[in-house]
Amino acid sequence: MSHAVSALRAARLAIATKPFSARGGFKQERCEGCRLLPSHCLCALRTPVPTRAAVCLLMADIEPLKPTNTGWLIADLVADTFAFGWSRTQPDPALLALLRDPAWEPYVVFPGQYAAxxxxxxxVAPCATGPGGKSRRPLFVxxxxxxxxxxxxxxxxxxxxALPVLSLxxxxxxxxxxxxxxxxxxxxTSEVAARCLHLVGDEVxxxxxxxxxxxxxxxxLQARNQLPVAxxxxxxxxxHDAMARQAATAR
Structure with missing residues (x-):
């Protein structure tokens, strides 16, 4: 199953001038779906969960290539996850369009001491009211x-x-x-996203x-240390306890 982060990774690999080698990681073949060794594959556990909020990942240049990146985990579970490579002078037009989309109420998540x-x-309210009385879902950048x-x-x-800064x-x-x-x-990054979800009522x-x-x-870590998965x-x-709570909530 492809998602926004895997698509960004593929696009970044397509323009790479040399193979990316993760520092301190294992050098063997990795699963394309979860970036782990096939013997330690996580893909069978990947199940999207419903959320009020969405997540927009603005990713540093080689971040999508790192197998330890946790933005990938967010995209695995939160269906409305968007991912863009960062640029100071040439931001992706799709990113700018997303931030202007009246369906969303975007917040930059960052420590408040660095903002005015x-x-x-x-x-953050679970849903804000936009022009014309239409509801706007939270979008965490x-x-x-x-x-x-x-x-x-x-x-x-x-x-x-121009965006508000959510300070956690x-x-x-x-x-x-x-x-x-x-x-x-x-x-x-995934821990920040989890706290944002709790904040708007997406506790499960x-x-x-x-x-x-x-x-x-x-x-x-089991793969790195050549140990089997427990x-x-x-x-x-x-x-599995958390997924059981999710299933009970969905009934």
């Missing part, structure tokens, strides 16, 4: 890259300047263990996304 106070918000890349995207993207207060430390971060309070979807990150992390382990139990 009048732009910063801490809460996530800057997907390293912390230095994200700061550059935030400060050098004039087409984002993380209620727990990041559980992401596939890349190092200089700051313990920095969340990975947010819980499923957090659990899916746990399963992906387990599969990735299909009955804690990560899978948490994921």
């Amino acid at each position: 106070p009048e732009r910063v918000v801490h809460t 996530l800057l997907d890259g390293t912390w230095s890349e994200a700061r550059k995207m935030f400060s050098r993207s004039p087409y984002l300047n 207060a993380p209620d727990a430390a990041s559980q992401y263990r596939l890349r190092r971060s200089r700051c313990d309070d920095h969340l990975c 979807a947010g819980t499923v996304l957090d659990a899916y990150l746990g399963v992906f992390t387990h599969h990735y 299909w009955d382990g804690a990560a899978h139990r948490r994921f």
